[in-house]
Amino acid sequence: MTASLFFGLLVSGVLIGGLYALAAIGLSLIMGVMRVVNVAHGALYMLGAFFVYTVTVQWGLPFPIAMVVAVAAVFAVGVVVERLIVRPVRHEEVNVLIITFAAAFVLEELAKFIWNPRYKNIPPYIEGNVSVGALQVDQQRLVAFLVAVVLIGILFALIRHTRTGKAIRMVAQDEEAALLLGIHVERLHMLTFGLGAALAAAAAALLGPLYLVYPAMGWNPLLRSFAIVILGGMGSLEGTIVAGLLMGVIEVMTGYFISDRMTTVATFAVLVLIIFLRPTGLFGHPVEER
Amino acid sequence: MSFLRVNALSVAYGKAYALRGVSLHVEEGESVAIIGPNGAGKTTLLRAISGLVRPADGDIWFDNVRLDRLPPHEIVRLGIAHAPEHRRLAPQMTVLENLELGAYHRRDRKAIRQDMEHIFELFPRLRERLGQHAGTLSGGEQQMLTIARALMARPRLLLLDEPSLGLAPLVKKSIFDALARIQQDGVTVLLAEQDASLALPAVSRAYVLESGRMVMEGPSQMLRQNDYVRQTYLGL
Numbered sequence: 001m002t003a004s005l006f007f008g009l010l011v012s013g014v015l016i017g018g019l020y021a022l023a024a025i026g027l028s029l030i031m032g033v034m035r036v037v038n039v040a041h042g043a044l045y046m047l048g049a050f051f052v053y054t055v056t057v058q059w060g061l062p063f064p065i066a067m068v069v070a071v072a073a074v075f076a077v078g079v080v081v082e083r084l085i086v087r088p089v090r091h092e093e094v095n096v097l098i099i100t101f102a103a104a105f106v107l108e109e110l111a112k113f114i115w116n117p118r119y120k121n122i123p124p125y126i127e128g129n130v131s132v133g134a135l136q137v138d139q140q141r142l143v144a145f146l147v148a149v150v151l152i153g154i155l156f157a158l159i160r161h162t163r164t165g166k167a168i169r170m171v172a173q174d175e176e177a178a179l180l181l182g183i184h185v186e187r188l189h190m191l192t193f194g195l196g197a198a199l200a201a202a203a204a205a206l207l208g209p210l211y212l213v214y215p216a217m218g219w220n221p222l223l224r225s226f227a228i229v230i231l232g233g234m235g236s237l238e239g240t241i242v243a244g245l246l247m248g249v250i251e252v253m254t255g256y257f258i259s260d261r262m263t264t265v266a267t268f269a270v271l272v273l274i275i276f277l278r279p280t281g282l283f284g285h286p287v288e289e290r
Numbered sequence: 291m292s293f294l295r296v297n298a299l300s301v302a303y304g305k306a307y308a309l310r311g312v313s314l315h316v317e318e319g320e321s322v323a324i325i326g327p328n329g330a331g332k333t334t335l336l337r338a339i340s341g342l343v344r345p346a347d348g349d350i351w352f353d354n355v356r357l358d359r360l361p362p363h364e365i366v367r368l369g370i371a372h373a374p375e376h377r378r379l380a381p382q383m384t385v386l387e388n389l390e391l392g393a394y395h396r397r398d399r400k401a402i403r404q405d406m407e408h409i410f411e412l413f414p415r416l417r418e419r420l421g422q423h424a425g426t427l428s429g430g431e432q433q434m435l436t437i438a439r440a441l442m443a444r445p446r447l448l449l450l451d452e453p454s455l456g457l458a459p460l461v462k463k464s465i466f467d468a469l470a471r472i473q474q475d476g477v478t479v480l481l482a483e484q485d486a487s488l489a490l491p492a493v494s495r496a497y498v499l500e501s502g503r504m505v506m507e508g509p510s511q512m513l514r515q516n517d518y519v520r521q522t523y524l525g526l
Contacts, residue, residue, distance in 0.1 A: 163394070170380050170391050177378035180340055182366030182395035182443065 008135050009252050015137070015145045017248020021241045022148040023203035024225035024232075025155065026196030032235035033172040033192045036096040040081060041200055042222030043104035048074045048201025049213045050111055053120050063125035067205040071198045077107075078197025082190045090189070104218070111215040122208035144206040151202055152241065155195075159237075168192060172235070220264060227271035233284025243282060291354060293318040293478060294339070294447060299348035301334050308334040309502045311348070316447070321479040323489040323510065325523055326499035332482035333375050335499070336449045339480075340372045341365045352447065367395050371445035375452045375482075377436040381425025385416055388424050388435055392442025402442070409438045412468050430461035437468065441477075448472065450481045454488055466492055486523035490514050498523075 027041045048070045055066035081103055089095035126140045159165040170178045171188050178185055203221075211217065228247050232239025247267065254266040274281060292315035301309040309331045316322045324332045337343045339350055341362040350357040357365055366372075371392075379388050389409070393402045410417040413434040419427060424435060433453055440448055453469070454462040466488055473479055473492075483489035490496055490510040498506035498519065506513065513519045520526040 163390075166383070166387055166391060167394060169383060169387075173380040173382060174378050176342060177374060177380070179342065179362035180366065180372045180374060180378070181391050181439070182363045183391075184363045 004134060009256055010249060011132065011135060011137065012141070013249030013252035014245050015141045015248070016252065017245035018145040018148045018152075019203055019207050019244075020224060020228060020248050021244025022152060022206070023200055023221050024228040024244055025152060025237060025240050026199035027225045028229045028232065028235070028237055028240040029155075029199070030193055030196040031229060032237070033168055034086075034090065034189050036086065036090060036093060037100070038086075038193070038196065039097060039100040039222070040104040040107060041196070041225060042218030042220075043107035044074050044078060044081075044197040044218070045200040045204045045221050046111060046213075046215065046218035047077060047107060048204035049122070049208050049211075049217060050115055051201070052205045052208045053115070053122050053213050056122055056125075057120070063205075067202065070201045070205050074201035075194040075198035079190050079194035081197070082193035086193065087186065087189065104222075108215045108218070115215075117215055120213040122213060124209040140209060147206055148203070151199070155199070156237070164188070164191070223264070223271075224267050227267050227274075230279075230281055231270060231274050233281030236281070236283040239281055239283030291351070292316065293320075293353060294480065295351045296335070296339070297349050297351075299335070299338060299350065300346045301331075301338055301343055302346045307346075307502055309338070309345075312499070312502070312504050313348075314497055314504070314507075316478060316480050318446075318478055319476060320495065321473050321481065321493040323481045323483055323486075323493040323496040324499050325483060325486040325489055325496055328484060329501075330499045331502040332484075332499055333451055334502075336372060336374075336451050336480070336482055339365075339449060340370065363395070366443060369444075369446035370449065371440035371443040371447075372449040373436045373440040373451065373453065375455065377432045379424040379432060379435055379439070382423055384421050385424055385427070385435060386420045388439050389416075389442050392439035393444075396444065401444070405442060405444060409441055412441075412471060413438055430457055430464070433457060433461075433465055434468070437465070437472075441472065445477060447478045447480065450479060450483075452483060453481070454483060454485050462488060486519065487525075490524075 023045060027038060030036065030038050051070035051073050052066040055061050055069050056063055085099050085103060086096055089099055124140050126143055128139050129136045130139050130142060159168060167178065167183045168188055170181065170183060171185055175185055224247065228243045229240055231246065232241070232243030247270065250266055250270060251263040254263050294316040296312060296314040299309055299312045300307060312331070312335060324335065326332055334343060338345050339357065341357065341360055345358050352368060352370060355368055380391065389406060393405070396402055415431055416434060416438055419431060424432065427435060437450065437453065453465050457465065462485070469479065469492055481489055481493060490513060493510050495508065496510045496513050497504055498513070506519070514524070
């Protein structure tokens with residue numbers, strides 16, 4: 001194997017990994033702040049892709065508009081899902097798991113009903129290659145990666161520096177103490193859930209032209225996002241980013257050296273290995289006892 | 291009508307009653323202590339006032355507003371700040387961020403900055419630790435930060451739960467010195483404290499809570515001379 005081939009695979013792994021990180025970070029955020037697992041994350045991702053399809057293909061509007069519409073619409077769906085079905089059962093983790101699993105199926109059936117079950121394509125929003133050093137890179141993948149980086153940067157800035165962001169971190173660290181500070185915890189949960197959903201939709205939009213769009217398309221990204229969140233360490237957004245990039249590289253390498261069909265198996269293998277060997281993930285802390 | 295009034299309050303966790311028919315009042319500008327052994331229900335009483343637990347019976351009034359049906363975040367807005375047992379800071383956030391969160395419900399930026407300056411006069415150590423994560427502070431510093439965070443809400447009533455818990459005697463004393471100055475600033479204080487020898491001298495009136503019932507109340511001067519209190523709580 002030549003160094004330039006390896007470098008090429010590394011670059012394309014990192015580029016796709018940035019989008020995997022964006023897809024997973026919403027799941028990670030919801031877990032960290034609300035301590036629940038949102039199994040509907042993949043279905044919300046799927047909805048994002050369908051909204052982009054409608055706005056670009058059916059309405060003929062430019063891609064950036066489609067992305068904004070998809071992100072806003074899925075944010076709203078996320079808020080409604082949290083308010084209607086997650087909040088009433090939030091203190092029973094298993095119930096949240098089951099109810100969001102059911103919600104994923106409902107959203108999938110709704111997608112079949114509103115659109116149809118057939119495979120769809122979203123046309124590329126940018127075409128052509130750019131050269132990075134000696135390397136030819138698909139321009140669309142590069143732009144998608146850069147947008148993902150910017151979006152993740154904005155998320156971090158919001159959480160680190162705004163009043164609401166600080167309140168969200170307080171809720172993540174001690175929900176009851178947050179109540180005593182006058183923080184409307186339930187409202188922030190709704191916001192966090194909506195934000196998590198919106199981030200999934202953003203990833204789906206940016207990845208849209210790379211994959212087929214169909215109602216069951218969300219399950220694979222869901223599994224991958226679980227693997228990334230666990231690999232990075234639950235509740236650590238930084239860990240999710242590193243793990244996302246790593247997962248991109250692992251998948252690209254697996255695809256090249258073994259087979260494209262084995263990438264999901266590789267994802268699953270990483271998930272199992274990390275749960276067996278280091279359940280707290282790369283950056284996770286063991287749950288703090290009070 | 292009293293500033294804070296708790297009437298015949300009962301709180302149950304499942305079938306076990308933590309409080310049974312407890313009444314208490316605090317007047318504006320006053321400092322009142324609740325003493326009693328571990329598990330007597332002191333923390334539950336403060337949690338009921340803050341809206342963290344719903345009473346099974348009885349009612350709670352603050353400045354003519356009924357509290358026992360309000361959510362905690364609205365109770366904070368009425369002017370009640372609660373420095374909880376075990377501190378409950380955000381360990382992975384800085385001292386400054388914890389203080390900012392104390393003022394979360396306020397919008398008066400200038401006054402917030404002034405209050406922070408005032409708090410640094412009260413607890414100079416916090417100014418030195420401003421950029422440090424709260425989880426890295428010593429126990430005493432964490433307790434100071436807990437009280438400081440509550441003060442950042444600019445409360446009219448301060449609920450203090452076991453501020454001396456787990457602290458060395460000298461640190462306890464510095465916490466209670468700060469408390470004396472907070473009282474001088476005109477903040478009304480309701481203090482729950484196991485250590486009666488610290489609590490009683492710091493307040494004008496006190497209640498003795500045992501197994502969920504109020505067994506005694508009176509001016510702290512009087513309680514300090516009471517035989518039962520002297521034997522049971524002051525170890526004299």
